[in-house]
Amino acid sequence: MAITSANQLELLQTAEAVAREKMIEPELVIEAMEDSLARAAKSRYGAEMDIRVAIDRKNGNATFTRVRTVVDEELLENYQAEFTADQAKPYFEPQKNAQNIWLRDGAPVEDFAAGPQIGDVFQEQVPPVELGRIAAQSAKQVILQRVREAERDRQYEEFKDRAGSIINGIVKREEYGNIIVDIGRGEAILRRNEKIGRESYRPNDRIRAYVKDVRRETRGPQIFLSRTDPQFMAELFKMEVPEIYDGVIEIKAVARDPGSRAKIGVISYDNSIDPVGACVGMRGSRVQAVVGELQGEKIDIIPWSEDQATFLVNALQPAEVSKVVVDEDAPRIEVVVPEEQLSLAIGRRGQNVRLASQLTGLDIDILTEEEESRRRQAEFNARTQLFMDSLDLDEFFAQLLVAEGFTNLEEVAYIEQDELLSIDGVDEATAEELQARARDVIEAANREALENARGLGAEDSLIEFEGLTPQMVEALAKDGVKTLEDFATCADWELAGGWTTVDGQRVKDEGLLEPHGISLEEAQDMVMTARVMLGWVDPDELAAAAAADAAEDGDAAADAAPAEDGARTEEAGA
Structure with a gap:
C-alpha cells in the first residue's frame, strides 16, 4: 500500500491510541513511525541513501526526503548520501519546490553566487514508497521496539527516585x-x-x-x-512516628536480625520530647504497628549518644555493664560485665552483642570481671618482667613503675625527668640511671634491627624515611619492602591492618607495622609523604584536597545538633 492512499489522519489517531495505552508521549510514537517509514524507504531506494521521513503533526501527511551532504573529495565514501562541491554545482540553485532546499549551518542558503561549500546539505523530496507485506511487518516491529524502549525509560524515570x-x-x-x-x-x-x-x-x-x-x-x-534491609524498619518508623517524619527525632543507627530481633538508635532535637517514648507510642501502639509488619520482630529502641561508651552501654541493654575500656590504639573495644550478666550480654547465639556491634560500628570484646582481672594481672606481670630483664631492676621497683602507668622502655627513656622524680623513693640520681639504662637498651635494639634490615637488603632511602623506626624497617625488609619506592606502593591497610568481610564474616588482615602501633591514619600519611617525595603526587593538589575535606567536615559539624544522653530501652513484641 502507498502512504498517500491511506487515510493519513489514521497515523495520528494510532499514535495517540498507542501513547494512551502505554502511558508515553504521542511524539515518541510518531517519531517511531517516522523511523520505521524511513527504513522501509531505504529498502526501496537503497540502503546507502539517507532517507528521512517527516509526519505532519496536524494532518498526518508523510513527506519523504533524500539528504545529501557536500564533503571534501578525499573524504567522499558514500556516493548515495554525499557528493563533492563540483558534483553539487548542477543542483546548487534556488529551488522552486519548497521541499527541495539547500541548508547551510541549519538555515536555508540565501547566497548562491559563491557556490556550494563543504558541509552544505541538499534536501530533495522523493515519491512515497509502496509498503509491501514484508516492509509493513518490518515497520511494525520498529514501532513496537521504539514504543517498548520508551515505556521502559518511562518506568525507570518513574521509579528511580523511589x-x-x-x-x-x-x-x-x-x-x-x-x-x-x-x-x-x-x-x-x-x-x-x-x-x-x-x-x-x-x-x-x-x-x-x-x-x-x-x-x-x-x-x-x-x-x-x-523486607530485611535495616532501612525498611527505619522507613516504617518514619511512617508511624510523626516526630521522625518532621525531623524532630532522627534515627541515627539501625541493626537487624530479620524476623528475630532489632536495635534502633534514636535522638531528639527537642528537649521536651523523649525519643524512645515517642517511638514506642501510647501503650506501645506505634512500635507494635512496626512489629506486626515485621512478623513479630522484637525491637529495642535505644537513646543515641555522642559519647561512644555511653551509647555502647545503652546498645547492650538489657544486660548491665560494669565498665567500658576504650583504647584509641586498639582495634576493638572491651566491655566488662558481671559474671551473671555474661550470657545476657552475649545473647542467644551471640545475637545481642552482634546487633550492638552493628549498631555502634564497633568491634566488641565482652569479658567478665574475673576475666578482665586475670588479663590485667597478666599484663602487669609481663610489663614487670620487661622492666626487670631490661633495666636490671628488682621486682618491687619494676612493679612500682608499672603501677605508675609505664608500659614500655620508650616511656621510661624519654619522659620528662620530673615525672620519675614524682615517684616515691626515686631521687635525681636514680632517675638518671633508669633513663640511661633504658636508652642503652633501646639503642642496642635499634642497632641490631638496622644491621638485620641492611642484611636483608633495605636501602638508605627507606632507613632514613621519617617516621619509620629501625624495628619497622626490619619488619618491612622481611616482607620484601626494601626501598622507598616499594614502601610508596603499599596500601595503608597493608601497613596498619584492617578487616575484610568474607562470606559475611569479618576476617582480620594483619598489617606489617601493626605490631609497632601504627594506626591507619598514620599509615596513610606516611605512604602519601613517600609518594610526594618520589614525585608521584603533586603536593599542591594534595593540600587542596585536604582543605576541601576539612571544609566539608566543618560544615557537617556545624549542622550537627547536640546529642542527648540517656539510658532507657523499651523492648516490644516480646
Whole structure:
C-alpha cells in the first residue's frame, strides 16, 4: 500500500491510541513511525541513501526526503548520501519546490553566487514508497521496539527516585522462591534472601516492601525490593512516628536480625520530647504497628549518644555493664560485665552483642570481671618482667613503675625527668640511671634491627624515611619492602591492618607495622609523604584536597545538633 492512499489522519489517531495505552508521549510514537517509514524507504531506494521521513503533526501527511551532504573529495565514501562541491554545482540553485532546499549551518542558503561549500546539505523530496507485506511487518516491529524502549525509560524515570522508600504492591507469582510483585506501572522482584524468615505469599496477596535498588538494564528497568534491609524498619518508623517524619527525632543507627530481633538508635532535637517514648507510642501502639509488619520482630529502641561508651552501654541493654575500656590504639573495644550478666550480654547465639556491634560500628570484646582481672594481672606481670630483664631492676621497683602507668622502655627513656622524680623513693640520681639504662637498651635494639634490615637488603632511602623506626624497617625488609619506592606502593591497610568481610564474616588482615602501633591514619600519611617525595603526587593538589575535606567536615559539624544522653530501652513484641 502507498502512504498517500491511506487515510493519513489514521497515523495520528494510532499514535495517540498507542501513547494512551502505554502511558508515553504521542511524539515518541510518531517519531517511531517516522523511523520505521524511513527504513522501509531505504529498502526501496537503497540502503546507502539517507532517507528521512517527516509526519505532519496536524494532518498526518508523510513527506519523504533524500539528504545529501557536500564533503571534501578525499573524504567522499558514500556516493548515495554525499557528493563533492563540483558534483553539487548542477543542483546548487534556488529551488522552486519548497521541499527541495539547500541548508547551510541549519538555515536555508540565501547566497548562491559563491557556490556550494563543504558541509552544505541538499534536501530533495522523493515519491512515497509502496509498503509491501514484508516492509509493513518490518515497520511494525520498529514501532513496537521504539514504543517498548520508551515505556521502559518511562518506568525507570518513574521509579528511580523511589529507591530508599516503601512501596505497596500485589503478589503476581513466585519464581524459584523469588516473588514477582505488581507495583502498578511495572513489576518488581523480592528475592528469596530479602524475605523475612520463612514468610510465604500467594498470588493477589498485598505486600509492603522497601525499594532497595532500581537499575536500568537492556530488558527493562529492574526494581529490587527488600523486607530485611535495616532501612525498611527505619522507613516504617518514619511512617508511624510523626516526630521522625518532621525531623524532630532522627534515627541515627539501625541493626537487624530479620524476623528475630532489632536495635534502633534514636535522638531528639527537642528537649521536651523523649525519643524512645515517642517511638514506642501510647501503650506501645506505634512500635507494635512496626512489629506486626515485621512478623513479630522484637525491637529495642535505644537513646543515641555522642559519647561512644555511653551509647555502647545503652546498645547492650538489657544486660548491665560494669565498665567500658576504650583504647584509641586498639582495634576493638572491651566491655566488662558481671559474671551473671555474661550470657545476657552475649545473647542467644551471640545475637545481642552482634546487633550492638552493628549498631555502634564497633568491634566488641565482652569479658567478665574475673576475666578482665586475670588479663590485667597478666599484663602487669609481663610489663614487670620487661622492666626487670631490661633495666636490671628488682621486682618491687619494676612493679612500682608499672603501677605508675609505664608500659614500655620508650616511656621510661624519654619522659620528662620530673615525672620519675614524682615517684616515691626515686631521687635525681636514680632517675638518671633508669633513663640511661633504658636508652642503652633501646639503642642496642635499634642497632641490631638496622644491621638485620641492611642484611636483608633495605636501602638508605627507606632507613632514613621519617617516621619509620629501625624495628619497622626490619619488619618491612622481611616482607620484601626494601626501598622507598616499594614502601610508596603499599596500601595503608597493608601497613596498619584492617578487616575484610568474607562470606559475611569479618576476617582480620594483619598489617606489617601493626605490631609497632601504627594506626591507619598514620599509615596513610606516611605512604602519601613517600609518594610526594618520589614525585608521584603533586603536593599542591594534595593540600587542596585536604582543605576541601576539612571544609566539608566543618560544615557537617556545624549542622550537627547536640546529642542527648540517656539510658532507657523499651523492648516490644516480646
